[in-house]
Amino acid sequence: xxxxxxxxxxxxxxxxxxxxxxxxxxxxxxxxxxxxxxxxxxxxxxxxxxxxxxxxxxxxxxxxxxxxxxxxxxxxxxxxxxxxxxxxxxxxxxxxxxxxxxxxxxxxxxxxxxxxxxxxxxxxxxxxxxxxxxxxxxxxxxxxxxxxxxxxxxxxxxxxxxxxxxxxxxxxxxxxxxxxxxxxxxxxxxxxxxxxxxxxxxxxxxxxxxxxxxxxxxxxxxxxxxxxxxxxxxxxxxxxxxxxxxxxxxxxxxxxxxxxxxxxxx
Numbered sequence: 507x508x509x510x511x512x513x514x515x516x517x518x519x520x521x522x523x524x525x526x527x528x529x530x531x532x533x534x535x536x537x538x539x540x541x542x543x544x545x546x547x548x549x550x551x552x553x554x555x556x557x558x559x560x561x562x563x564x565x566x567x568x569x570x571x572x573x574x575x576x577x578x579x580x581x582x583x584x585x586x587x588x589x590x591x592x593x594x595x596x597x598x599x600x601x602x603x604x605x606x607x608x609x610x611x612x613x614x615x616x617x618x619x620x621x622x623x624x625x626x627x628x629x630x631x632x633x634x635x636x637x638x639x640x641x642x643x644x645x646x647x648x649x650x651x652x653x654x655x656x657x658x659x660x661x662x663x664x665x666x667x668x669x670x671x672x673x674x675x676x677x678x679x680x681x682x683x684x685x686x687x688x689x690x691x692x693x694x695x696x697x698x699x700x701x702x703x704x705x706x707x708x709x710x711x712x713x714x715x716x717x718x719x720x721x722x723x724x725x726x727x728x729x730x731x732x733x734x735x736x737x738x739x740x741x742x743x744x745x746x747x748x749x750x751x752x753x754x755x756x757x758x759x760x761x762x763x764x765x766x767x768x769x770x771x772x
Contacts, residue, residue: 516737518562519727529556533563533586540588541569546595549586550628550648551576554741555726560586575599576631577646577674578682583631598649599631601674602656606641607666615663616643623658625651634681644677645669684772688753692763696755698722699732702742705750705768721745 521527533549540547552560557574564572564586571591576584577599585597604616611619613633620630631646647655652671659669691704702722703713714732716722722729723743724736742750749771756765 516725516740518558519725520562521559522727526556526559529559530563530566533560534567536586537564537567537569537572537588540571540590540593544590544593546590546593546597547588548575548597550626551583551585551631551646552628553726554582557584557586558725564588577601578632578677580683581632581646583646585631599674600647600649600652601672601677602645602647602652602669603672603676604643604645604655604659604662604667604669606643606662609638609641611635611643611662611665611667615665616645616667619659619662619667620645620651620655623654625654634677636678636681644672644681646674686769686772688767688769690756690765690767692759692761693766694763696736696764696766697732698724698729698734698736701736701752701766702744704766705742705770706744706747716744716747721747 521530529552536547536549549560552574564570569588572586572588574584575587575597576582585599587597589595613635616633616635617630621627625647629648629651633643633645635643645652645655656669656671659667661667693700693704699710699713699717702716703710706713717729717732720728720730721744724734724740726741726743736752738752738755740752742752744750750768751771752766752768754767756767758764
């Protein structure tokens with residue numbers, strides 16, 4: 507991959523399987539339904555990869571009257587909302603405040619407990635948990651799921667919990683726009699194995715082993731080749747080890763290595 511002072515961006519990757527083709531087809535159908543009815547239409551919550559697919563679907567359908575909403579500006583999981591000219595209406599996007607009996611439950615525990623109620627993942631958006639010693643979290647959800655959480659959620663992991671409806675505006679600003687610690691490293695090249703090794707402070711050989719084991723995704727797409735190119739803005743998901751975002755690609759060091767700045771999601 508060639509490197510310059512103006513890093514290239516990753517191009518659109520076409521749908522790779524039946525699920526991704528279905529996401530695009532449903533988005534196009536939604537655009538046609540919104541246009542013919544003149545009413546606002548929306549999807550369930552989408553990952554950032556699914557959002558990219560929906561943008562491509564909107565372009566293919568010639569639809570420009572759309573946007574994404576997740577409850578707050580920097581939300582990761584969002585709904586595709588299509589609003590024809592003159593149409594009014596908001597998606598049933600709600601916020602649930604969850605109070606715990608004691609500190610402890612993390613994102614995985616809370617999400618697992620919510621899904622254990624029979625709620626589908628696409629009905630749940632971002633989950634924001636306040637840092638210790640706080641004992642509460644905020645869950646963005648579609649209205650039916652939000653009401654079920656309030657009625658049925660009694661625990662998260664091994665910690666007791668109580669849920670109630672809240673306003674999206676009630677979510678603390680520091681949770682909506684968290685301050686994440688950035689790290690700057692140098693890499694020999696902008697290959698997946700080289701960048702992964704730098705992020706995890708492991709050898710390049712160990713990074714290759716993780717890739718071969720199928721534990722790395724970049725932008726929700728499984729990576730099988732160590733030489734896969736890396737671009738600014740890429741999100742690395744390493745199963746069992748965390749998620750990282752490439753914030754910035756800088757210049758070169760005196761040893762002709764490339765500067766790279768990244769952060770790890772909490």
